Amino acid sequence: MASLPRKCRWFDALAWLALAALILVTVAHLLTHPPAMPAYESVRAHWQPSEAWLYDRDGRLLDSERVNFERRRLAWVPLKDISPAVRDAVVQSEDRRFWSHGGVDWLAVASAVRARLMRGGTGDRSRGASTLAMQLAAFLDPGLAQPGKRDWRTKLRQMRAGQALASAWTHDQMLEAYFNLVPLRGEAQGIGAGARSLFGKRPADMTRTDAALFAGLLPNPAAGAEALGRRACRAAKAKDCTAIRAAAATLVSGERAAQFDPALAPHLAVRLLDKPGKRVTTTIDRRIQTAAIVALRRQLAGLGSDRVRDGAVVVLDNATGDVIAYVGGVGLKSTAAAVDGANARRQAGSTLKPHLYAQVIEHGWLTAASILDDSPVQLDTASGLYVPKNYDRSFKGPVSVRNALASSLNVPAVRTLVIDDVQEFRDRLWALGYHGLVEDGEYYGFSLALGSAEVSLVEQANAFRAFANAGRWSPVHFTPGKALQDERQVVSPAAAFIVGDILADATARADAFGADSALRLPFWAAAKTGTSKGMRDNWCIGWSDRFTVAVWVGNLEGDSMRAVSGTSGAAPVWRDVMLALHAGHPGKPPAMPDGVEARQISLPGTREPPRREYFLRGTAQTEMAAAPQVARRPRITSPLSGSVYALDPDIPIDRQRLAVTVSGAVAGYRLILDKKPAGDADAGLQLLPRPGIHILTLVDPGGRTIDRVRFTVR
Numbered sequence: 001m002a003s004l005p006r007k008c009r010w011f012d013a014l015a016w017l018a019l020a021a022l023i024l025v026t027v028a029h030l031l032t033h034p035p036a037m038p039a040y041e042s043v044r045a046h047w048q049p050s051e052a053w054l055y056d057r058d059g060r061l062l063d064s065e066r067v068n069f070e071r072r073r074l075a076w077v078p079l080k081d082i083s084p085a086v087r088d089a090v091v092q093s094e095d096r097r098f099w100s101h102g103g104v105d106w107l108a109v110a111s112a113v114r115a116r117l118m119r120g121g122t123g124d125r126s127r128g129a130s131t132l133a134m135q136l137a138a139f140l141d142p143g144l145a146q147p148g149k150r151d152w153r154t155k156l157r158q159m160r161a162g163q164a165l166a167s168a169w170t171h172d173q174m175l176e177a178y179f180n181l182v183p184l185r186g187e188a189q190g191i192g193a194g195a196r197s198l199f200g201k202r203p204a205d206m207t208r209t210d211a212a213l214f215a216g217l218l219p220n221p222a223a224g225a226e227a228l229g230r231r232a233c234r235a236a237k238a239k240d241c242t243a244i245r246a247a248a249a250t251l252v253s254g255e256r257a258a259q260f261d262p263a264l265a266p267h268l269a270v271r272l273l274d275k276p277g278k279r280v281t282t283t284i285d286r287r288i289q290t291a292a293i294v295a296l297r298r299q300l301a302g303l304g305s306d307r308v309r310d311g312a313v314v315v316l317d318n319a320t321g322d323v324i325a326y327v328g329g330v331g332l333k334s335t336a337a338a339v340d341g342a343n344a345r346r347q348a349g350s351t352l353k354p355h356l357y358a359q360v361i362e363h364g365w366l367t368a369a370s371i372l373d374d375s376p377v378q379l380d381t382a383s384g385l386y387v388p389k390n391y392d393r394s395f396k397g398p399v400s401v402r403n404a405l406a407s408s409l410n411v412p413a414v415r416t417l418v419i420d421d422v423q424e425f426r427d428r429l430w431a432l433g434y435h436g437l438v439e440d441g442e443y444y445g446f447s448l449a450l451g452s453a454e455v456s457l458v459e460q461a462n463a464f465r466a467f468a469n470a471g472r473w474s475p476v477h478f479t480p481g482k483a484l485q486d487e488r489q490v491v492s493p494a495a496a497f498i499v500g501d502i503l504a505d506a507t508a509r510a511d512a513f514g515a516d517s518a519l520r521l522p523f524w525a526a527a528k529t530g531t532s533k534g535m536r537d538n539w540c541i542g543w544s545d546r547f548t549v550a551v552w553v554g555n556l557e558g559d560s561m562r563a564v565s566g567t568s569g570a571a572p573v574w575r576d577v578m579l580a581l582h583a584g585h586p587g588k589p590p591a592m593p594d595g596v597e598a599r600q601i602s603l604p605g606t607r608e609p610p611r612r613e614y615f616l617r618g619t620a621q622t623e624m625a626a627a628p629q630v631a632r633r634p635r636i637t638s639p640l641s642g643s644v645y646a647l648d649p650d651i652p653i654d655r656q657r658l659a660v661t662v663s664g665a666v667a668g669y670r671l672i673l674d675k676k677p678a679g680d681a682d683a684g685l686q687l688l689p690r691p692g693i694h695i696l697t698l699v700d701p702g703g704r705t706i707d708r709v710r711f712t713v714r
Contacts, residue, residue: 034161035141040173043140047076047180050189052273054265056286057324057480062264065273071183074192075277079176082191082203087175089211093235094218095132098175103133103166104159130158132178137161139181179203185221185251198251209247212236216248225249264289267328267340272478283322283480288315288581292325295576297332299553299569305333308538308561308569311553312341313577314461318468318546321476323458325577329556336556342458345436346537346552348451349530350408351460352429354467354499355491356449357405357413359428360420361616362495368402368502369601369613369624372412396511398606400624402613405499406508408529410450417449418641421708429453431490432463432473442693442712446642451530460541461550467526468543470593471496494595498614500526503542504589518571521578523586529571535560540570542578544587549577634664634681634706636671636698641709647691657686658713660696668701689713 050072054063066072079087091098097105108129137158138145144158165174184194191214195203198217199210206214209232216231217223223231229248233241265284272280292313300311309332315325328340360366374396396409404412417425423441425448430437437444437453444453458476466473471491491499502508503526506515513519519527519542527542536558541550551570554561561569578587592598592614599620602610615621638661639645647656660671662681669681673696679685681698691713698707 034137034157034164035143037137037140037161037164037168040169040177043177044076049074049277052269052275052278053280054269054273055279055281056284056289057282057322058286059281060286061262062282062284062286062289063262063266063269065266065269067273067276067278071189072187072193072197073180073189074196076180077176077190077192077203079172079179082176082179083206083211085208085211086179086191086203086206086214089208089215089235090179090218091132091175093215094135098132099171101131101166103131103162103164105129105131109159131162133162133165133174134158136174136178136181137165139178139183182218183221184217208236209244212238212244213247213251225252228252264293265326265328267342268326268478271340271343281480282478283317283320283324284326284478285324288325288577289327291580292327292573292577293330295573295580296327296551297330298576299573300330300332303553303564303569306562308553308555308564309334310336310339310341310556311551311570311573312344312457313552313573314342314457314550315577315581316461316465316476316548316550318465318543318548321462321465321474322480323476323478324547326478334556339556341552341554341556343456344556345454345456346554347532348453348455348460349532349537349539350410350413350451351455351528351530351539351541352451352453353405353408353413353449353530354503354528355428355432355463356416356420356425357401357502358467358471358491358495358499359425360416361401361498362492363420364616364619365419366401366416367613367615367619367621368400368498369603369615369621370401371398371603371606371624372401372404372415373397374399374404374409374411376411396607400603400606400608402502402505402508403511403608405502406505407512408509409512413449414446417446421710422446422448422642423710425449428490429463431488432466433475434459434463441710442642451532457550457552460539460552461548464528464541464543464550465548466490467496467500468545468548468590469496470590492595493593494616497590497593497596498616500543500590501614502526503528513567517567518575519567521575521587523582524589525578525587527571527574529565529567531565531569535562535564538564538569540574542574544578544582545590546585546587547578547581549574549581551577632664634662634666634669634698634700636696636707636709637661637663639696639709639711641711643709643711644714645711646714654688657688660685660687662698666698669706670699672697672699 050066051064051074052067053061056062095105112129144154144161180190183189185198188194188197191203195201195206199206212232212235213228215235216228219231225248229241229245232244232248236244238244264286292315296311296313300308310329312329313325313327314323316322317324326342328342329337331337361368376395395411399409399412422445426437426441426444434455436455462476470493471489472487473490474487475485504524506520525542525544527540530539531537536554538553538561539551551573553564553569595617596614597617597620598612598614599622600610601613601622601624603624605625639658645658666681671678671681671685673687674694678687693710693712696709697705700706
């Protein structure tokens with residue numbers, strides 16, 4: 001009977017021990033419960049590259065733009081697109097029984113426990129029994145592998161998470177996800193980014209040596225060349241590790257990173273790439289883009305950063321409007337390298353003159369042989385007297401329109417704008433795509449003839465492209481497949497042809513640029529240079545039969561250049577790019593369009609020899625000389641276009657009249673003020689205009705407009 005109580009006590013003890021064990025197991029189960037693992041399909045669906053990519057017209061990589069700055073990763077790489085050598089090397093070095101276990105390698109666990117006990121609890125700092133499934137679980141939930149935590153609880157949570165993955169995913173899916181999620185050297189994540197940035201290859205093209213190095217990186221991606229070489233040599237089981245150590249040194253140096261991102265169009269990439277994973281195929285030709293970069297970089301290096309720091313190049317296909325080169329800057333010693341020089345608005349300088357002369361030639365008010373007076377002139381404007389000067393501060397006297405435009409003379413251009421009209425010219429520039437000119441003509445005044453407005457290089461290139469296309473304007477395209485849109489005739493084909501012939505005439509520009517400047521090519525091409533006020537901007541824009549090239553050189557921060565002119569700054573770049581474009585295919589001169597006739601002409605009273613000249617049909621002459629006053633076209637001589645008059649509040653309003661004077665024979669001519677008849681032109685008219693902007697027009701007996709002026713009363 002005494003034994004029964006003893007048996008009861010043993011039974012109770014065992015029960016309590018079982019209960020304690022159950023509680024401990026339950027607590028351990030709860031403490032080591034892993035986070036829920038996502039499905040393979042969910043991981044794939046939520047994968048987003050950190051980059052977006054820009055390609056040229058033939059699918060070659062131009063640039064990439066970082067959109068996600070947490071990690072640098074590329075598109076998801078399927079397992080079949082990873083070199084078998086890499087797959088085998090990683091499995092062999094990280095988890096050799098990967099294909100046979102269910103997420104936990106119990107033999108490796110036992111071996112790791114035994115090794116830990118034999119080392120007296122110090123532990124092994126290697127991955128030990130950590131399988132690929134367990135590592136993948138930590139990639140999917142970083143809480144499973146927090147820095148500094150290597151305790152038993154963390155390891156058990158990883159093991160259970162690895163088992164959960166192995167039960168829900170196939171081994172191929174786990175290995176594929178591992179290769180795409182594994183963190184590598186620097187900011188690279190996954191074999192897609194790693195293969196490109198570290199080896200300069202696609203994952204499918206990696207060799208056995210690459211595979212050994214890749215496997216050697218996994219325990220410590222930041223390892224130096226020596227440690228990486230040792231690990232890679234063990235992974236490759238190589239007897240002679242010389243080649244592997246050399247490859248490890250190359251990998252650590254980072255010299256292959258340029259193949260990951262060639263950085264050929266960074267400013268365009270910023271402009272077009274805005275979403276992770278976005279791939280944009282552009283109209284850019286990588287060969288021409290590279291040639292433009294080389295030409296610009298060489299020119300800026302030759303000039304020196306103490307003279308000029310920045311530049312930009314745009315190349316257009318005349319027929320399609322495709323942008324085939326877009327260089328917003330080339331770095332070097334720029335202090336504003338992130339600014340897109342091709343899209344920034346800068347003062348145009350003399351580059352607007354061709355559009356002005358095209359407009360007056362088109363109207364028949366001037367011809368290429370018309371004589372303009374290159375002599376000092378003063379013009380009344382809203383801000384006072386405007387006194388334009390030529391670039392060299394000298395005057396040439398009587399010059400033809402051809403020589404005035406080809407030599408880029410300022411005073412004749414201003415006189416031409418007086419003949420035209422500031423508002424008319426501003427409207428023409430707007431029609432040509434210069435949409436930075438948001439003010440009316442009065443705001444810009446006569447200085448608009450000399451390029452006081454701010455324009456972008458893309459606008460410049462496309463406006464000059466209209467000359468190449470017989471006066472037809474259409475938008476430019478950065479991506480292929482777009483047909484010509486919004487095409488419209490802005491300049492008459494005849495005027496476009498004549499202006500192009502002037503700008504291709506090396507003889508006409510010889511006085512200003514010399515007989516053999518950078519503008520002279522071994523084939524037909526027309527070009528115009530320009531330098532803005534204070535030597536802040538330098539331009540060269542020109543076209544051939546197939547391409548338009550626009551170059552800007554200056555300092556993006558706005559400080560002046562030193563000793564840089566149109567022919568020494570932008571023109572050499574323009575020349576190099578044009579030669580690259582036409583290698584083996586020289587440009588051809590345009591055919592003379594209908595409405596143009598050629599005539600031999602002499603110009604007595606000027607320094608210009610007789611020559612063959614082009615005219616709009618009906619305006620041709622054989623001699624261009626000073627005409628007697630009676631034969632000259634009537635014109636309004638007062639008020640002068642652009643003048644501003646102020647009413648004095650202390651003087652009776654009817655005593656503040658504005659006298660109108662007209663030159664030439666004007667019998668039967670009439671004056672029209674603001675579209676209302678004002679009186680006969682020969683009647684000595686005096687106006688009493690109200691405050692505001694007014695248009696005074698002179699019309700002949702048939703009602704045709706002969707002259708027009710714009711003035712303001714305040």
